[in-house]
Amino acid sequence: MAATGVRLDLDGRPIKPMTICMIGAGGFIGSHLCEKVLFETPHKILALDVYNDKIKHLLEPETQTWADRIQFHRINIKHDSRLEGLIKMADLTINLAAICTPADYNTRPLDTIYSNFIDALPVVKYCSENNKRLIHFSTCEVYGKTIGSFLPTDSPLRQDPSYYVLNENTSPCIFGSIEKQRWSYACAKQLIERLIYAEGAENGLEFTIVRPFNWIGPRMDFIPGIDGPSEGVPRVLACFSNNLLRRQPLKLVDGGQSQRTFVYIKDAIEAVLLMIENSARANGHIFNVGNPHNEVTVQQLAEMMTEVYSKVSGEPPLESPTIDVSSKEFYGEGYDDSDKRIPDMTIINRQLGWNPKTSLWDLLESTLTYQHRTYAEAVKQAISKPVAS
Ligand SMILES: NC(=O)c1ccc[n+]([C@@H]2O[C@H](COP(=O)([O-])OP(=O)(O)OC[C@H]3O[C@@H](n4cnc5c(N)ncnc54)[C@H](O)[C@@H]3O)[C@@H](O)[C@H]2O)c1
Numbered sequence: 001m002a003a004t005g006v007r008l009d010l011d012g013r014p015i016k017p018m019t020i021c022m023i024g025a026g027g028f029i030g031s032h033l034c035e036k037v038l039f040e041t042p043h044k045i046l047a048l049d050v051y052n053d054k055i056k057h058l059l060e061p062e063t064q065t066w067a068d069r070i071q072f073h074r075i076n077i078k079h080d081s082r083l084e085g086l087i088k089m090a091d092l093t094i095n096l097a098a099i100c101t102p103a104d105y106n107t108r109p110l111d112t113i114y115s116n117f118i119d120a121l122p123v124v125k126y127c128s129e130n131n132k133r134l135i136h137f138s139t140c141e142v143y144g145k146t147i148g149s150f151l152p153t154d155s156p157l158r159q160d161p162s163y164y165v166l167n168e169n170t171s172p173c174i175f176g177s178i179e180k181q182r183w184s185y186a187c188a189k190q191l192i193e194r195l196i197y198a199e200g201a202e203n204g205l206e207f208t209i210v211r212p213f214n215w216i217g218p219r220m221d222f223i224p225g226i227d228g229p230s231e232g233v234p235r236v237l238a239c240f241s242n243n244l245l246r247r248q249p250l251k252l253v254d255g256g257q258s259q260r261t262f263v264y265i266k267d268a269i270e271a272v273l274l275m276i277e278n279s280a281r282a283n284g285h286i287f288n289v290g291n292p293h294n295e296v297t298v299q300q301l302a303e304m305m306t307e308v309y310s311k312v313s314g315e316p317p318l319e320s321p322t323i324d325v326s327s328k329e330f331y332g333e334g335y336d337d338s339d340k341r342i343p344d345m346t347i348i349n350r351q352l353g354w355n356p357k358t359s360l361w362d363l364l365e366s367t368l369t370y371q372h373r374t375y376a377e378a379v380k381q382a383i384s385k386p387v388a389s
């Protein structure tokens, strides 16, 4: 499965095999990136994470053809002296490690800020001091709210893309007040972006910053009570999958009127591989990675997921498939929301020629087929178990 023959970059130069130190390799994005690198390139991976359940299929059995190209290190980067050595052994470091579920931002703001800023500091420092290239995962949340959201609801300017399309070099970062602790994550991500940018400007760090716009697909987060805590609140794909699997109405926070653009994880991973293998085109840039054509309100997402799940599971949809819930009830005090997220694709198009391919319907069809195959039986068994009194 590994690539054979000479592979060329976008400028026709041979791509040299490299060693990648991937921090957070055991998560949703990390697991897909590990697959891509192992199946389609000759590169080696030093995979660092606290967990490895999502990459077990890549680590075992050790007879797999790629086995000598991935090494798992169970490391918590908060406190592990092996981190610098592993970064030194690699040509490139990719940092994916983070607390990145909105339910945590206002309920565990300290953990969120430490994870997204303080814990990322040594990674940046070791890369800079050892002249190692860094690809750092930030977020589309650094844009916060759109300028258009502050206009009167009937203002025609709300239809003008310059009031809502999010551009890496020109859009401002607009967060709510400090008591809206939702923004702890976005603010920590923004500060680490600024630090990386400054390391590039003052000390010559070779960096690329990725701003993912709602990447979704198989292995995202967990299903509460099955492979994660019963009371846990994952991101929207897993929340709605959980509701569909349990035949419960999908909960629309504050009416589900916020808008998102969703991109299929496999499309997005193509963009990351282009960044990995085209350093001259990617260094010094911040890239939006999303699919501007897949925009829906959360309510429309719920309706589409209900329809797709019915198709892939063969079960009829519920008579009342959704229910409204207040954000205070769902997430607690201090929650706030991004109103709309459409990525400007000019920079990634110009530098890497990347475009997403998969429609929202198609990506939901493959993802919900996976969810049904992976979880339906376990959920059925969990539901049928008598509850302890
Ligand atoms: N999925 C998206 O759409 C999306 C959107 C915006 C930003 N991002 C960013 O992309 C990155 C990866 O996101 P994901 O969706 O794969 O999340 P994820 O939670 O699935 O993956 C993060 C991984 O990092 C690991 N990790 C966290 N803290 C660690 C530590 N101290 N030491 C070692 N490992 C640690 C976790 O165990 C987990 O496996 C994050 O930085 C996130 O902020 C993702």
Ligand SMILES: O=c1ccn([C@@H]2O[C@H](COP(=O)(O)OP(=O)(O)O[C@H]3OC[C@](O)(CO)[C@H]3O)[C@@H](O)[C@H]2O)c(=O)[nH]1
Pocket: 100, 101, 102, 139, 140, 141, 212, 213, 214, 234, 235, 236, 237, 239, 240, 250, 251, 252, 253, 254, 256, 258, 260, 298, 337, 338
């Ligand atoms: O059951 C639910 C769960 C969520 N919502 C609403 O859906 C919107 C999207 O929620 P989610 O995908 O969980 O998170 P966000 O898009 O707000 O934030 C993420 O964006 C990128 C990232 O940085 C990492 O993935 C993260 O911060 C939202 O409006 C929820 O309120 C719902 O209605 N019902």
